[in-house]
Ligand SMILES: [Zn+2]
């Protein structure tokens with residue numbers, strides 16, 4: 001993500017901010033220009049009050065570009081569901097901004113095709129499964145709830161689980177359908193990710209049963225990615241978005257990893273990184289070279305705070321080839 005400033009006081013403001021702490025100006029985010037602007041005189045998203053959406057809208061009384069993609073949401077009279085929706089929509093706006101930045105196609109759902117989000121809060125013990133089906137992304141809003149999500153993370157043995165991670169994963173399924181399926185011969189996809197025609201339901205049952213063999217980490221970015229080629233692609237896609245966004249942020253704030261000091265060569269010389277504003281201008285091996293230096297440095301900083309690693313994953317050569325496939329797909333897909 002780039003860095004934003006209040007247009008009035010020129011102090012640092014965050015992407016999510018609705019006002020400037022320095023000068024008190026009301027602020028909004030304009031997705032068309034990727035700028036934080038003064039809210040005065042602009043039409044603002046109708047969900048600004050209800051869920052704190054700070055985006056500009058295309059017309060008075062209408063939702064913004066991100067909120068317009070949500071076709072099902074809880075009612076305003078349920079405070080818990082509304083606070084969960086607020087958290088989920090924060091993550092989704094970060095996702096949509098990145099898709100616009102990468103110029104990926106976003107076709108709002110019309111007449112049974114295109115992209116839509118259903119933000120559902122389970123009621124009375126009913127089950128809501130987070131997932132993607134033919135352009136419709138369903139999000140179980142309980143995942144906005146930290147204890148619930150953290151409990152599941154531990155139960156499923158996952159090193160990382162966030163709402164932003166969920167929406168980045170599910171949009172990966174959407175782009176498989178839009179950019180891979182039926183668009184190109186599937187040979188190169190199948191060589192890397194496997195044959196997606198295998199039974200999905202059986203694969204999922206097997207995953208939550210015996211689990212994969214112990215060598216999975218050599219070939220898959222996460223244990224969940226081993227369930228089915230679709231899941232492997234969605235996980236790879238999510239990681240590509242994580243890496244691209246974090247490197248954009250590193251470049252925007254000017255983080256340069258000059259290498260560890262006070263250690264002998266070659267270690268000191270081998271770990272360094274500078275940012276990349278736009279991963280599209282780099283090859284995937286250049287991207288991953290920079291990413292390696294950043295994650296070593298930032299993981300160590302997190303550990304200094306008693307936190308888990310910022311990026312608790314290892315990218316092997318085989319996983320790098322899958323990320324390269326995603327990289328080429330994204331570079332070729334100009335909206
Ligand atoms: Zn909005």
Ligand SMILES: [Zn+2]
Pocket residue numbers: 169170173230231234
């Ligand atoms: Zn999935």
